[in-house]
Amino acid sequence: MxxxxxxxxxxxxxxxxxxxxxxxxxxxxxxxxxxxxxxxxxxxxxxxxxxxxxxxxxxxxxxxxxxxxxxxxxxxxxxxxxxxxxxxxxxxxxxxxxxxxxxxxxxxxxxxxxxxxxxxxxxxxxxxxxxxxxxxxxxxxxxxxxxxxxxxxxxxxxxxxxxxxxxxxxxxxxxxxxxxxxxxxxxxxxxxxxxxADGRGSRPGRFDLPGLLLSAGGLSTVMFGVCEGPHRGWSSPAILTALASGAVLLTAAVAVELRTDQPALRLRLFADRLFRDTNVINLVGLIPVMGTLYLGPLFLQQAQGRTALESGLTTFPEAFGVLLTVQLSGALYARVGPRVIVGCGLTGVGAVLLLFAGCDTGTGLWTFRALMFLFGAAIGCFFIPTTVASLATVERADLPQATMLNTVVRQTGGALAPAVVTTALVLGTSPGAGAVPPLAAYQHSYLALAAIAAATAVFAFTLPDGPARAAARGAAGHATGTSGRPAPLRQRRGRVGS
Known part of the structure; x- marks a missing residue:
């Protein structure tokens, strides 16, 4: 060719x-x-x-x-x-x-x-x-x-x-x-x-304008409600209207897309249990992950009175922890599978968050840096396995749609994280207590994130990762495309891996 x-x-x-x-x-x-x-x-x-x-x-x-x-x-x-x-x-x-x-x-x-x-x-x-x-x-x-x-x-x-x-x-x-x-x-x-390489694309069929308008309108409206809810108040008319109208638009989008031959959102991909479960883990698991990264600078600057530069230098060790464990999780992925790696990683996230909940105004910067390093080491077991496993059984022709749906899920989880943290801080602050939440509010926020991480870890240990391990080992079959991508594991979809 x-x-x-x-x-x-x-x-x-x-x-x-x-x-x-x-x-x-x-x-x-x-x-x-x-x-x-x-x-x-x-x-x-x-x-x-x-x-x-x-x-x-x-x-x-x-x-x-x-x-x-x-x-x-x-x-x-x-x-x-x-x-x-x-x-x-x-x-x-x-x-x-x-x-x-x-x-x-x-x-x-x-x-x-x-x-x-x-x-x-x-x-x-x-x-x-x-x-x-x-x-x-x-x-x-x-x-x-x-x-x-x-x-x-x-x-x-x-x-x-x-x-x-x-x-x-x-x-x-x-x-x-x-x-x-x-x-x-x-x-x-x-x-x-x-x-x-100058890929010419293909013929994706007619442009699904109704599905696009409904999904885009629903996603953007919900995103507005989630981002502004903690600041304006979840009971404010603008937020309630945004969330309600967004939910209606998304419900209509689902109904339209499931009846369309060539939808803008290929929601039928969620029939694959591995794709569906990894996206659930991404959605909920990103709340404690991104929420901690959002809460840390607030704790350092507001509760402890640190400068922005001190805060940035103190949270930075998280990156070193991630870089350490992603190498190990990548090496172990084909051998033990994403189920064990992700489950253990989220368990570690919950444990470190319990340690964060014990921090107070007297906690030293080096103690906080050590905890951020441990937190990074835990979340290093989360990102790669969930991303790779979510696409393990997806056909090549569905890759653009699958990655788009992954992006929707990740962006939603990322938006929920600061909303959950801010809401927890507001609930932990007494009326008239001032603009800065008390120390207990930060500690309770860490406990809330730890509970979410623990619940997600339990679900992660049920992940059907047999097809993901097989694809990683190259044992999914001998048929490959021009780039060597293994043939899709249609026969394994929906089955719980060993």
């Missing part, structure tokens, strides 16, 4: 292996997008001072990003199938970088919110497209090894973002938290344009 040269390639001799090009581009894209999501909050006080706004008036800058991201996600799978991974990924990256430049040059809060909306729309396509491209390039067995390296930017980025943001805001200005995307993103865009 004749192979097509990548677009913009000067000559065949300059062609690089896609097994090198795809990870490089995906690492860069992931790093830029995650840093941008984590670094913006550091700049909010400075933005407020320049535009003469209070903290509550800056909510739009933060909330508009996940809302627009949720709107764009449902269209990402159709775009990848129709236009090919390269075109969609690079177009979304160009839009993300362009909107970053516009955010940095914004002259008012209205412009900044509008440009953040463009960033969110671009990121909503960027994440699923990069994941689909990555997992479409490597076999199931290779995905484990590749994920051990992909986890590096995913953990370094959120850990480094607060430190980097503080330095940029203090030494330059808040505008540089957006400009900083360009030095990494522009080389990735050029490299991808030159060396990514």
């Amino acid at each position: 004749r192979r097509r040269l990548p677009a913009f390639s000067a000559a065949p001799s300059f062609r690089l292996s896609q097994r090198l090009v795809v990870p490089v581009v995906c690492v860069s894209v992931t790093f830029v997008a995650i840093v941008d999501g984590a670094i913006t909050t550091v700049a909010l006080p400075s933005i407020g001072r320049q535009f003469g706004l209070s903290t509550t008036e800056l909510d739009g800058v933060v909330v508009v990003y996940p809302v627009c991201l949720a709107m764009a996600i449902p269209a990402s799978a159709w775009l990848v199938e129709r236009c090919g991974g390269k075109r969609v990924l690079l177009t979304a990256l160009a839009g993300f970088l362009g909107s970053s430049l516009l955010c940095g040059a914004a002259l008012g809060i209205g412009q900044l919110v509008a440009y953040r909306a463009l960033q969110g729309l671009s990121a909503g396509v960027l994440f699923p497209a990069s994941t689909a491209l990555l997992f479409g390039t490597f076999t199931s067995a290779e995905q484990i090894r590749v994920s051990r390296y992909m986890i590096v930017p995913q953990q370094i980025a959120p850990a480094a973002a607060p430190v980097l943001g503080g330095l940029l805001v203090d030494d330059l200005s808040w505008r540089w938290v957006f400009y900083v995307n360009l030095p990494v993103g522009l080389p990735a865009l050029l490299f991808g344009a030159l060396f990514l």
Whole structure:
């Protein structure tokens, strides 16, 4: 079969292996997008001072990003199938970088919110497209090894973002938290344009406009309610209306998609028990994982009175713990399976959260750093096994849809995490006690997250991981596609692994 040269390639001799090009581009894209999501909050006080706004008036800058991201996600799978991974990924990256430049040059809060909306729309396509491209390039067995390296930017980025943001805001200005995307993103865009294989896409069928509108409207409305609920109050009319209307839209979307031959959301993939259960674990398990990363800086800065830089340097050891255990979990994945690894990892998360609940105003920074390292070591057993196992029995043609659904689940879990933490802090604060919650509120929040982690760990130990282990060992059968991806395990779907 004749192979097509990548677009913009000067000559065949300059062609690089896609097994090198795809990870490089995906690492860069992931790093830029995650840093941008984590670094913006550091700049909010400075933005407020320049535009003469209070903290509550800056909510739009933060909330508009996940809302627009949720709107764009449902269209990402159709775009990848129709236009090919390269075109969609690079177009979304160009839009993300362009909107970053516009955010940095914004002259008012209205412009900044509008440009953040463009960033969110671009990121909503960027994440699923990069994941689909990555997992479409490597076999199931290779995905484990590749994920051990992909986890590096995913953990370094959120850990480094607060430190980097503080330095940029203090030494330059808040505008540089957006400009900083360009030095990494522009080389990735050029490299991808030159060396990514020019996939032409396929014929995904007619565009499912009703399903897209219902799912995008429902997801964005629910995301707004979840993000704003802790601040406005869960009983406020705006939040109740948003959550109720979002639930109605999503229910209608499910009804429409299950009756459509070529839906925007291929919900029938959830009939596969392994895909369904790993997504449940991702949804609920991300609440204690991301909630702890959100709660730690609040405890350090509000309860202990630490500076933002001290807080960033104290939570950073979490990344080292992750980098240690992802190598071990990747090496053990095919041998013991994701069920044991994920279950033990979430059990460890719950145990460390109980230790966090014992921290008080006198807890030293090095004690907190040690706990963050242990926490990172525990969650290092969570990310790779759930991601790889969720796609182990998915057919190649369904990869864009499966990765898009994974992204929906992860973004929802990520949005629920700060909502749960903030709600726990509010419930633990007496009326009239002031803006800063008491120490007991932080401790009770850690206990609530520990309970969620323990419940998710129990469910994880029921994961049907036999097909995942077989795919990782390459024992799923001898039939492979052109890239060597094992044939889908149709006969194993829904069965509990040994």
